[in-house]
Amino acid sequence: MARPAKTSFVCQNCGAVSPRWAGKCSACGEWNTIAEEADAAPPPGSGLTKASKGRVVPLETLRDAADAKVARMPTGLAELDRVTGGGIVPGSALLIGGEPGIGKSTLLLQLAAAFAQAGRRAVYFTGEEAAAQVRLRAERLGLSKAPLALASETNVANILATLAGGKRADLIVVDSIQTLWADALEAAPGTVSQVRAATQSLVRYAKAQGSALLLVGHVTKDGQIAGPKVIEHMVDTVLYFEGDRGHPFRILRAAKNRFGATDEIGVFEMAAEGLREVANPSELFLGDRLASAPGSAVFAGVEGTRPLLVEIQALVVASGLGTPRRAVVGWDSSRLAMLLAVIDARCGVGFGQHDVYLNVAGGLKITEPAADLAAAAALLSSISGVALDPDRVYFGEISLSGAVRPAGHMLTRLREAQKLGFKQAVCPAAGELDVGVIKLGLSRVDHVKGLAETLGL
Ligand code: TYD
Numbered sequence: 001m002a003r004p005a006k007t008s009f010v011c012q013n014c015g016a017v018s019p020r021w022a023g024k025c026s027a028c029g030e031w032n033t034i035a036e037e038a039d040a041a042p043p044p045g046s047g048l049t050k051a052s053k054g055r056v057v058p059l060e061t062l063r064d065a066a067d068a069k070v071a072r073m074p075t076g077l078a079e080l081d082r083v084t085g086g087g088i089v090p091g092s093a094l095l096i097g098g099e100p101g102i103g104k105s106t107l108l109l110q111l112a113a114a115f116a117q118a119g120r121r122a123v124y125f126t127g128e129e130a131a132a133q134v135r136l137r138a139e140r141l142g143l144s145k146a147p148l149a150l151a152s153e154t155n156v157a158n159i160l161a162t163l164a165g166g167k168r169a170d171l172i173v174v175d176s177i178q179t180l181w182a183d184a185l186e187a188a189p190g191t192v193s194q195v196r197a198a199t200q201s202l203v204r205y206a207k208a209q210g211s212a213l214l215l216v217g218h219v220t221k222d223g224q225i226a227g228p229k230v231i232e233h234m235v236d237t238v239l240y241f242e243g244d245r246g247h248p249f250r251i252l253r254a255a256k257n258r259f260g261a262t263d264e265i266g267v268f269e270m271a272a273e274g275l276r277e278v279a280n281p282s283e284l285f286l287g288d289r290l291a292s293a294p295g296s297a298v299f300a301g302v303e304g305t306r307p308l309l310v311e312i313q314a315l316v317v318a319s320g321l322g323t324p325r326r327a328v329v330g331w332d333s334s335r336l337a338m339l340l341a342v343i344d345a346r347c348g349v350g351f352g353q354h355d356v357y358l359n360v361a362g363g364l365k366i367t368e369p370a371a372d373l374a375a376a377a378a379l380l381s382s383i384s385g386v387a388l389d390p391d392r393v394y395f396g397e398i399s400l401s402g403a404v405r406p407a408g409h410m411l412t413r414l415r416e417a418q419k420l421g422f423k424q425a426v427c428p429a430a431g432e433l434d435v436g437v438i439k440l441g442l443s444r445v446d447h448v449k450g451l452a453e454t455l456g457l
């Protein structure tokens, strides 16, 4: 007699498995996320069904492996090449996460079309839209002539059969993993076990064929790839496509990359004719700056190896509330609380009776600690009502003691500021700097008090 299929209880948020149902997941703390799912039988021929004898695999030494150079396929989009570390590696799997509507499908369509136009075989499976919709979009993007193979399909078995039936593909795009389902499983599409099973079979196929696989995954509001956090370890590269829907800028960031660094970003602009690459992001992020207003400071940042100048805006107003408001956009709120406390304790400028708003212009998110000095300058400028010198940039990390700590890539930051016509920079006193090539007037500060003095406050 066939045994009834075994089931387990899987959290749809984090993928944790528990023996019985519970209202709250003990692993991630989310409520109502646990669902009963049938366990997948091990795939036939995988050798997991009974104890297998095993065979000897050839071993190679590290030295041999070092000689093997990774071949890469350039994508035709310089910004994407930069993030992936020089192009997509054949046989690798990439996951692109991002909020709905941010432009993932647009990016992948442009990429797949560029591949097809370069004479490579690209196949695009969409589970979210009808093929006609994709064709319409391609028309709008001016890509309708590209020899891109296209199908609207959500069944993994059909996708694999289609791929096996055609010529070997160099690039396979699947938009999105949440719509896929494997009919061997009873769970609904989008559940953890479906997403995991579908990804597994697609990745296995792509690796065997040496095709690059690009998977789209939606993220939840708190920025996690919904449910399929569990598949991040199955793919070689995880990219996040971020941005504010109210702004045209989009940032592509690598969260994991087995074939390159993870600190590079790609910058795109969403325009009427699709995503446009932005080669000089600083100019764009500073484009509509009103430098004569108090509370605006330019931060000389670095993302990866690339300098990025961005405006930080602060607004400090008298508060009518018992507990004054603090609001941030593109900035970490606990970092703002820390900055306010340090300025209060070390410069004697209190914000206790004021509402404080801090905004990073252009929809960018800043995580670099070196932005502290620029934010502090913007805050001091806003509370005193004195506009800062528009020709000055700021960078440096502020510690709790008020000391300004050195930042990396000083020369890169200063060069970029110089290139964009800035005349002065406020930067950390510590840190070697070969000032021969820098024509900027430098104010090197070692304490946040020094910043207030430099600003004349
Ligand atoms: P889309 O790629 O469908 O987002 P996702 O796949 O991440 O859900 O694109 C989303 C938005 O981009 C859509 O709201 C309209 C806008 N858009 C443009 O502004 N210009 C264009 O050329 C295209 C194709 C889309």
Ligand code: MG
Residues within 6 Å of the ligand: 101, 104, 105, 106, 128, 175
């Ligand atoms: Mg889409």
